[in-house]
Amino acid sequence: MAGNGASLEVGFDELAVLKVLALEGAHRGEVKISGGDLAADLDVSTQTVSRRLQALEGADCLDREQVADGQFVTLSEDGVGRLKAEYEDYRRIFEAKGTVTLDGQITTGMGEGRHYVTLPGYNVQFEEKLGYDPYPGTLNVTLSAASNRERSILGSLEGITITEWEDEERTYGGATCYPATVEADTGPTFEGAHVIVPHRTHHDTDELELIAPERVRDELGLLDGDEVSVHVESA
Amino acid sequence: MAGNGASLEVGFDELAVLKVLALEGAHRGEVKISGGDLAADLDVSTQTVSRRLQALEGADCLDREQVADGQFVTLSEDGVGRLKAEYEDYRRIFEAKGTVTLDGQITTGMGEGRHYVTLPGYNVQFEEKLGYDPYPGTLNVTLSAASNRERSILGSLEGITITEWEDEERTYGGATCYPATVEADTGPTFEGAHVIVPHRTHHDTDELELIAPERVRDELGLLDGDEVSVHVESA
DNA sequence: ATTACTAGTTTACGAGTAA
């Protein structure tokens, strides 16, 4: 925490400046620009551009060499990295990427899965839409911190929708299924499972639930705590 | 200018919200989220999230349906369009796009090109890196307003770097070359030329300089004012 | 022409509160 002068934070506004600079080629090498040009592109004042460039320089996102009528700017590795992270986000959004791999440990759920999977309103849909009658129980995986952060990528995949239904007593919420392959840390894999994501569930869980025609635990010889990789595909 | 309540402008901060929503799949259909989750993702307060969602809704970037414990959000065509525009920018930056076409009129430069092209420090590099000894002179094209705006895309193409050099008197700056094909308005084309962009040049010029093994003007029968399309490729 | 400082104003923020 060196006592740097002012706001050296790189927010979305600063990122926009980086992007414009990269569009001019500053990620590839030295590019000459003037604050006025940037100001016009970004629709802000030249003073604001000046400040944002200082912030970016202070955050080691770019190097500058000022001359009489402008400045030469080169994006640093850090700067390009930030842009690349944004780019990766947009790719995840628009290029329905084929697969996502999530890592975690086998865990024992609270038995809810077993109950729900056997309910007729769901079971009929599983047979119809997934093509099999699931083993009465779910394989639960506690995701690693990194994978849990990636969990949201599932939303960008094509899923198989299980619609909500009701009986005389209550309503049962819908869910989305994604084809998945379970790979045990020790080598063997199980194909033909599905990740099932209930629509009405707390977002802040780090558990992934899967269903399959057979009991995956038995097929792969999995015990609680065993590491697995779940390869999720687009439907 | 309808007297809308407050700041309905969609800035980069609001765009960031759109992006997070899209990562959750909101560009594909209804997605359930809570302001708190978004606030955590974006590292801002829930109040700010609330305000930004209102701004995005006011700008017709998304539709919302609020329920007791959160809200269902769907990105509108407008909202997805804004994200797509961003994505296109990032693609231009990172996916060295194959070709760019710039249009303009043939013009007579100030003869500087002829002088520089023949200097030994450059000539040696041309032979080595481009594979030919250029005709002693440059083909100058005054770009149309639209093409001049696209000129910056060149920076995102892979180029061939001509390094700076010096003699006893002074230093000669570097440049970047891009393979190019010149297409005359009348039909004939010349392949095997190169756009040359000096590193130390004013950004605000609307002239494009090309070098080639032969005199392109003669090969294509070009006169000042003739319209040409320059197809620039990635090296 | 630039860039960047200081000063004054506006805008955006987050805490608290209500529904």
Added chain:
DNA sequence: TTTACTCGTAAACTAGTAA
């Protein structure tokens, strides 16, 4: 729990000036 108000404060903006 939610979402969205009000309100006091803090941050960011633009205008003007200097280098």
